[in-house]
Every structure is written in structure tokens, then in C-alpha cells.
Amino acid sequence: xxxxxxxxxxxFSCISNAQENTLGQKSLAFDIGSWRNRYWYPISELQxxxxxxxxxNWGAEARYRSYGSWFLNGVKSIDVTLIGKNKIRFPQPGTxxxxxxxxxxxxxNFNDERSAEVNSAEPLFMMExxxxxxxxxxxxxxxxxxxxxxxxxLSLLPTAEFYLNxxxxxxxxxxxxxxxxxHQKDSEWRKDLFFGLRMQL
Amino acid sequence: xxxxxxxxxxxFVWTAFSSCGKIxxxxxxxxxxxxxxxxxxxxLTQFSFLVADPAVNTVIVNNPVRQGTHALCVTLRPEDYxxxxxxxxxxxxxxxxxxxxxxxxxxxLVDTTYEDQRYNLICQWQDLPNYMAGxxxxxxxxxxxxxxxVALILVDDQLQxxxxxxxGSNNQTEILGTYNTLLKGVWVDVVLHAYWSTGNxxxxxxxxxxxxxxxxxxDDHKFYGRNLFNRQGNYFKFxxxxxxxxxxxxxxxxxxxxxxxxxxxxxxx
Numbered sequence: 001x002x003x004x005x006x007x008x009x010x011x012f013s014c015i016s017n018a019q020e021n022t023l024g025q026k027s028l029a030f031d032i033g034s035w036r037n038r039y040w041y042p043i044s045e046l047q048x049x050x051x052x053x054x055x056x057n058w059g060a061e062a063r064y065r066s067y068g069s070w071f072l073n074g075v076k077s078i079d080v081t082l083i084g085k086n087k088i089r090f091p092q093p094g095t096x097x098x099x100x101x102x103x104x105x106x107x108x109n110f111n112d113e114r115s116a117e118v119n120s121a122e123p124l125f126m127m128e129x130x131x132x133x134x135x136x137x138x139x140x141x142x143x144x145x146x147x148x149x150x151x152x153x154l155s156l157l158p159t160a161e162f163y164l165n166x167x168x169x170x171x172x173x174x175x176x177x178x179x180x181x182x183h184q185k186d187s188e189w190r191k192d193l194f195f196g197l198r199m200q201l
Numbered sequence: 202x203x204x205x206x207x208x209x210x211x212x213f214v215w216t217a218f219s220s221c222g223k224i225x226x227x228x229x230x231x232x233x234x235x236x237x238x239x240x241x242x243x244x245l246t247q248f249s250f251l252v253a254d255p256a257v258n259t260v261i262v263n264n265p266v267r268q269g270t271h272a273l274c275v276t277l278r279p280e281d282y283x284x285x286x287x288x289x290x291x292x293x294x295x296x297x298x299x300x301x302x303x304x305x306x307x308x309x310l311v312d313t314t315y316e317d318q319r320y321n322l323i324c325q326w327q328d329l330p331n332y333m334a335g336x337x338x339x340x341x342x343x344x345x346x347x348x349x350x351v352a353l354i355l356v357d358d359q360l361q362x363x364x365x366x367x368x369g370s371n372n373q374t375e376i377l378g379t380y381n382t383l384l385k386g387v388w389v390d391v392v393l394h395a396y397w398s399t400g401n402x403x404x405x406x407x408x409x410x411x412x413x414x415x416x417x418x419x420d421d422h423k424f425y426g427r428n429l430f431n432r433q434g435n436y437f438k439f440x441x442x443x444x445x446x447x448x449x450x451x452x453x454x455x456x457x458x459x460x461x462x463x464x465x466x467x468x469x470x
Contacts, residue, residue, distance in 0.1 A: 037431070039368040040344035041336055067335030070342065077335040106222070108332075113249075114294050114436065115332035120222025151224035179226040186300075188226040188432060190334060 024166075024200040025052040025059075031173065031196020032070045037189075042070045045194065057087040059098065077117075080105040083126060094132035101125050104146050122146045136163045151181040161198060169198040225333035227299040227432035236293055236461035240271040248291035251438065253281040258289035259440075267308040267388045267457035267470060277321075277441040278451045287448055290440035296461045297326055297397050297435035305437060306392045306460045306468030311355065312453040313386040318357050319446070323454065324439035325352035326395070328368070331431035348374050350428045350435060351405060353391065355454075358383055362393075362407050362414050368430040377424050378407060378414035388457075390470040395428060397435065403428040408465075437461065 029047040034040070044066050051059045063081040066074035085100025104124045108117040128142040138161040146153045155177040163169035175192040238247050240261050252258040258276050266272040277289045296303060309323055327349040330336035348365040352374075360380040367373055383389065394406040404423045407414040413422035429435060441454055460468040 036331075036334070037368070039347070039430070042340050042342060042344060043335070065335075068337050068340045073341075076337040076339070077332075079335065106225070106335075108335075110332060110337055112332075112337070114329055114433075117225070117332045118222065122221040148221050148224035151226070153224060179224055181224055181226065181228055184229060186229050 026050045026201040027198050028201055029171070029196050029198040030072075031171070031194040033194035034175075034192040036192055041068075043067055043192065043194070044070045044072045044074075045196070046072060051087070057089075059085045059087060059100075061085065061100075061102075076109050078107040080107070081124065083124065085126065085128070096130040098128040098130070099126070100128075122148055137161070138163070151179065153177055153179045163198075167200050169200070171196050171198055227333065227434070229300040231298045231301055233296050233298055233301060233303065233461075235463065235467060236296060236459070238459045239269055240273050240457060241269045243271065245273075245291065248293065251283060251288055251290040251292060252440070253283050253289070259291065262455070265310055265386075265388070265455055267310070267390075269457075272310075272455050272457040274453055274455050275440040276451060276453045277443065277448055279447050279449065282447070286445055287443040288441065290438040290442055292436055292438035293459075293461065294436045295434075296437055297395070297429075299429060299432040299434050300396070300398055302394075302396050302463070304392060304394050304460075304462050304465055304468045306390070306458070306462075306470055307439060308388050308390050308457045308470045309439075310388045310455040310457075311383065311385045312455065315385055315452045315454070316450040317448060317452060319443065319448075320354050320356040321452070321454075322349075322442035323353045323355050323360070324391075324437070325349040325442065326393075326428075326435040326437055328430040328435055329433040331433050333433060334431070345369065347371050347430070350430060351393075351395070353393075355383070360389070360409060362405075364405070364424065364426070364428070366427055377405065378416060380409045380414060392465060392469050394465065397429050399427055399429045399432060401426060411469075 027049050032044045034043045046064045048062045053059055061083040065079040066072050067077040068074045081102060081104045083100050083102030085098040088097040088099065090097060102124045103121050105121045107119050110117055124144055124146050126142055126144045128140060131139045133139060140159040142157045144155040155175060157173055157175050159171055159173040161169050161171040173194045177190040179188045243261050245259060258281060260274045261271050262274045263270060275289050277287065281287055281289055330338055347368050348371045350365055352363045354361045354363055360383050362377045363374045364377050365374045390410050392408045396404045404425045405415065405428060406423045415422045415424050439456060439459065458470045462468045
């Protein structure tokens with residue numbers, strides 16, 4: 001897995017003919033998934049992204065994720081993620097790096113004797129590489145780390161975005177998460193896959 | 202101004218880290234409590250009910266009994282449709298946790314009037330939604346239905362131990378062992394030993410009337426393979442489950458001395 005990640009990063013940074021962004025900086029995305037660990041489970045998500053706030057290097061993201069539904073109406077289990085980020089521009093055109101922090105809020109309302117899940121909020125730190133291959137095709141590789149009282153998780157969210165025009169685009173995103181409890185050798189891998197539509201605002 | 206900003210940032214980080222919850226994944230080697238129900242008290246409060254009418258489907262009787270003076274009669278009628286299937290089941294939770302070593306024991310008797318050759322799940326160790334990954338029981342749309350990872354099935358006057366390794370499948374089960382000499386009106390003692398895991402270190406071991414049910418593989422009678430679909434674990438239920446096709450007759454199966462423990466000796470009838 002580590003080797004795959006390294007190869008992917010090298011390929012990503014070596015893509016030639018990269019170009020500057022010609023699209024707006026604010027966007028709204030809706031996506032559904034997911035093919036989890038060998039089974040389908042409906043998840044839907046709404047994401048707002050502003051890559052350039054106040055004409056500065058600062059940006060922000062907000063994400064609402066609903067489990068058990070493709071229609072954003074889940075009431076049992078919801079994640080809300082808020083992130084502030086700062087852009088570092090690479091000398092190579094069309095390549096950007098963001099570094100940011102935020103909070104990941106888990107809302108759980110199972111009301112089920114078999115579940116011990118409760119509401120909680122955790123700090124989140126992130127890095128994101130973005131490569132503009134051409135005006136229509138963008139690649140993003142966010143890396144999120146969430147910090148818990150008894151462990152931490154790392155999530156890699158490679159996203160390929162294809163813009164049909166200056167307003168609309170489609171994308172696919174794979175989410176691979178490694179959850180690790182402190183002082184235990186045993187880690188859990190989780191995988192999800194999403195498809196979505198992005199609208200430039 | 203700069204110092205105030207740094208102090209605020211440090212306060213935010215400290216607050217964030219000190220208030221965060223537990224990581225949503227299961228720890229290894231969790232503890233679980235032994236379970237025992239011999240039906241002598243006349244109460245079924247230890248169980249969760251998956252039955253249409255408890256007064257009809259789950260009745261405590263004086264005869265037949267395996268031990269003591271009482272047993273449980275589980276009756277399934279053609280109209281007992283509940284939660285997407287024809288069923289009358291009692292369930293026990295929190296006894297199939299991730300990476301725990303657990304023994305289950307019970308006795309059952311198929312009534313002499315039992316008719317119907319189609320499959321009937323006498324007990325099953327069914328998966329749970331992965332609550333820790335946000336999942337629940339209700340989905341829109343429904344995409345996920347599967348056979349239980351482990352089940353004991355009454356079919357064609359045989360008792361089969363069936364295994365399903367695929368979370369998204371309900372027709373690719375594997376028979377791990379068959380008990381051919383199942384007689385109506387005779388008590389059958391079952392013990393199942395499981396190490397519950399999402400990996401290949403999971404195993405199953407089963408005895409019927411004291412004899413190993415799973416064919417030997419190497420030095421023992423264990424079957425190794427993933428027996429949890431996720432780290433939430435399974436739950437144990439027993440009774441009668443006939444799937445989505447209605448039963449043709451009203452059938453009764455009796456149960457006695459249902460136990461969950463840490464060793465064979467603790468649970469064997």
C-alpha cells in the first residue's frame with residue numbers, strides 16, 4: 001500500500017503540460033456512494049469549497065455527509081466537517097499544496113441497544129495536493145488525519161475531477177482510511193468510493 | 202497581538218484534543234459476560250424478541266424438557282412474517298465481539314409433528330450494521346442483504362452448519378458439516394466455538410451430541426476463515442427463520458439450556 005501511494009504521488013507530480021486554473025474558486029458538490037469493504041452501502045454528501053477567500057491564500061471547506069441514504073436525508077448518522085486551509089503555490093505551474101485544520105463532528109442517533117456510538121467532535125489536520133492537468137481535468141489528493149482520545153486515523157481521498165464546461169463537472173473519489181488505536185498492533189482499513197457532480201458558483 | 206493569537210491557538214488545540222471521542226473502530230480482546238437461560242424462571246426478559254406474537258410464538262412448556270422442568274417452545278405459523286422474513290427468533294447481543302473467543306451451547310428438539318423439507322434456520326450468528334462507520338439498519342435505497350456468516354440449518358431432515366464469507370451475497374453459502382441422524386422428538390445438544398474475526402484468523406468449531414460436526418482439517422476440526430463482515434461483531438439468535446417464502450405448515454421446535462461462555466465446559470448441556 002505504501003509503495004502504491006509513493007508511485008501515485010510521483011506520477012502525480014510528474015504530469016507535464018499542467019496549467020493554471022481557469023475556473024472559479026467557489027464550488028458546490030453533491031456525491032453518492034459507496035462501495036465499502038466488499039458491499040454496497042448508501043452514503044450521500046454535500047460539499048462547499050472556497051479555494052480563495054478574500055483574494056488571499058486562505059480557503060475553506062464544509063462537508064455534510066449522511067449515512068444510509070443517497071438523498072441527504074439521513075437522520076441516524078451524520079458527519080459535519082469544517083476546514084480552514086492555506087494555499088502554498090509551487091513553482092511548477094498548476095500545482096498547489098494546501099495545509100489546513102478543522103473539526104470533524106460525528107452526530108449519531110441510533111437509539112439502538114446494540115450500538116455504543118455517541119456524538120463527538122475531533123480535530124482534523126489536512127494536506128491537499130492539487131494538479132491541474134488541463135482546464136477540464138483536475139486531480140486532488142487530500143490527506144486527512146483525525147485525532148481521537150485513544151487513537152488516530154489517516155484518510156487519503158484521491159479525487160479526479162472532469163469539467164464539462166465552466167459551470168459543471170463530474171468527479172470520482174476513493175477514500176481509504178487507516179484507523180489505528182494507540183498501543184495496539186491491529187489497524188483497520190476502510191474503503192469507500194463516490195461519484196458526484198460539482199457546480200462552480 | 203501575536204502572543205494572544207498563539208495563546209488562543211494553543212487553547213483551541215488543547216480543548217480540541219481533550220474533548221474528542223474514541224476512535225470508531227473496535228478494540229481486540231473485549232470482555233463479554235457469560236449468558237445462561239434454562240427457562241426455569243418462566244421469564245424471557247434476557248432476550249430481545251423477533252416474533253410476531255410472543256404469546257403464541259414463544260411459550261414456556263413443561264414437556265418436553267432437556268434439563269429441569271421447563272423448556273421453550275418456538276412455534277412458527279405461515280402468517281408469522283416480520284422484518285422481511287418468516288421468523289420467530291430470540292436474540293442475544295454483545296456476545297460475538299470482534300476478536301473474542303466464545304462458546305455457545307443449547308439443546309433443541311424438533312417436534313414429532315414437524316413437516317416441511319425446506320430450510321429452517323435453527324440458530325444464526327448474524328452480522329450487524331457497522332455502527333462505528335456510520336451504518337444503521339435502515340437504508341435508502343436498500344442495497345445490502347446477505348446470508349448470516351454462520352448458521353445451523355434444518356433441511357431435508359438434516360442439520361447443516363453453513364458459512365457465508367461474502368457480505369453482499371445471500372446465495373453463496375458453504376456447508377461446513379452435516380449431521381445426518383437428526384430424529385424428530387429427540388433432544389440434540391449443540392456447542393459452537395468461535396473466534397470472531399474479520400480476517401483469516403477467525404475460526405469455527407462445532408459439536409453435535411458431543412461429536413465434531415466439521416470435517417477434520419489438519420490436527421483439529423476447526424474451520425478457519427473470516428466470520429465477521431465488520432468489526433461491529435455478530436449477534437446470536439435462535440428459533441425458526443424461513444426466509445421470504447411462507448412456511449407451508451405450523452411447526453414447533455423446542456429449546457432448552459441456552460448458554461454463552463468462555464469454555465466448552467461452561468456451555469455444554
